[in-house]
Amino acid sequence: MRVVTVGVFDGVHKGHQEILNSLKNLSKEYNASPEIYTIVFPMEYYTGNFDGLLISLEDRITLLEMYGNVYTLNLQEIKDLSPYDFFDFISKDTKAIVVGQDFRFGKNAAGNVNLLENLSKEKNINLKVVADLIIDGKRVSSTLIRKLLKEGNIQKANYLLGRNYPIYGKVYKDKQLGRKLGFPTANIRRSKELITPKFGVYLCKVYTPKLHFGLMNIGLRPTVEKTKSVKYEVYILDFNEDLYGKEIRVELLEFLREETTFESIDALIEQMKNDEKTARKLLEEKYGN
Template sequence: MEVYSRLSDIRGRFANSAVALGTFDGVHVGHQQIISRAVACARKSGGASIVFTFSNHPLSVIDPDRSPPLLVTAAYREELIAALGADVLLSVAFDHALLELSPAAFIDLLVDNLRPSCIVVGPNYSFGHRGEGTPEMLADAGRIRGFEVVVPPAVTKDGTVVSSTLIRQLILAGEVAAASPLLGRPFRVSGTVSRGEGRGRTLGFPTANITAAAGQIVPADGVYAVSVSTGDASYRGVANIGDNPTFKGKARSIEAHLLGFAGDLYGRTIAVDFLAKLRDEQTFAGAEELKDQIGRDIAAAERFFK
């Protein structure tokens, strides 16, 4: 998959393209449907499939106080989109110039730079100044300017429309198992392993202390069954999120104990997939009581994996 960050880099390079438009901030099952339809359209027409999105959430410009935390890092989003078969990812910075474009001017931008034969959008897609552009407006322009507009129905789970907002709510509540089918995969936090206080090793359960990528959403405090990818291999594990109230004064952190792992991960970037919440964070009388509970947490995780 080719990746571009500026429209000027892609102008005129592709013709007869199929374009998926959207924020795609979670690449959840609804987003996957839109991108997959664009890929299918491109294969039918013989053109390139292009995912046109933004490197930053539009709300970071429109209303920064309401800009949501990231469901995926930029690198992971790129990986997920590539896995769907897209030929090109165009991820441009959303800025005030784009914000002020009229719907008609935005359509001109699409046609002049991407030369689409097909554009795929979700039913709630909006574009142009104040979000005044609609899928219907895009379809009207397509009939005049020679491109087809495909609008797949919204994806629902148990009667509820899948959305990034809903997924964020579930993750913040610790309901990672409920978020997984909406994402189409487990929720993932990627980060660098840093040196912690070494207390887990002292208790007999060494942990990787993970610094999450800036702006990334983190599940509610508690203990989770997880799968951890170190880059070389994957391990089942147990992760604790919280400020470890048994030892007061500790900053909120993510600590993962990898079952069956022995080695040094300091400085490495690892990925933690959250599979199920095992319990809420608790305060214990001391180190021995905490050690006993960690043993029970590991046993609960092993039962989960079985």
């Protein structure tokens, strides 16, 4: 027997964790297998009104596996199932179903928790509907966290996620413009399926895998070379090792300033020096570094 939950679970944020903890507890109560069906992309991805995933599918699965067995669902393959057919799918050998109060299912999202409750009663399945998690008067959701990231409100986004927002990938050799300016940076390749946070400079943690601190610039480098594609480049404080070809992980901590077009390279260098001073002061005052 099993206990089941279904959703996108992008970000596996604090609201999702409420659902997942209920799943885990019920599976222990029934001595059943906890099973999580994660939908790869939300409907907005297909309608063209989507800013990007918060984290990669691989990261999502890793986080979800802390709560149970994980299976992926492609929305394109299930979107035309009637609510009744979809229920038949998730209710087989099922002792309990756990969902959020906004859960919808079946073609055109025709099914809601009321229908799910009625169908579950017919099969003697326990339905657990988890209330929305409200923080500072707002429902915690992946959509809200995406909005916060696009606004540069990284501290609030981190709080709702329950962890620091990650940017990671393989370091590649670019034009070494940072090195020429006296601030050598590691440039990271990142999937275009992921959301782009607000352009600007962030205080961050960097794992190489050893922990360091640094400054990440996200944007188009308008002063030195206006690019078409977004660049993710991190200047690691007190670090001079070769990282080309290696995977590194950056965790955004605080938004320091917006990306700006400077009148000259000298003005840019002066601002970068000020950014480093600001970062070191914050590290000393808030992070004990």
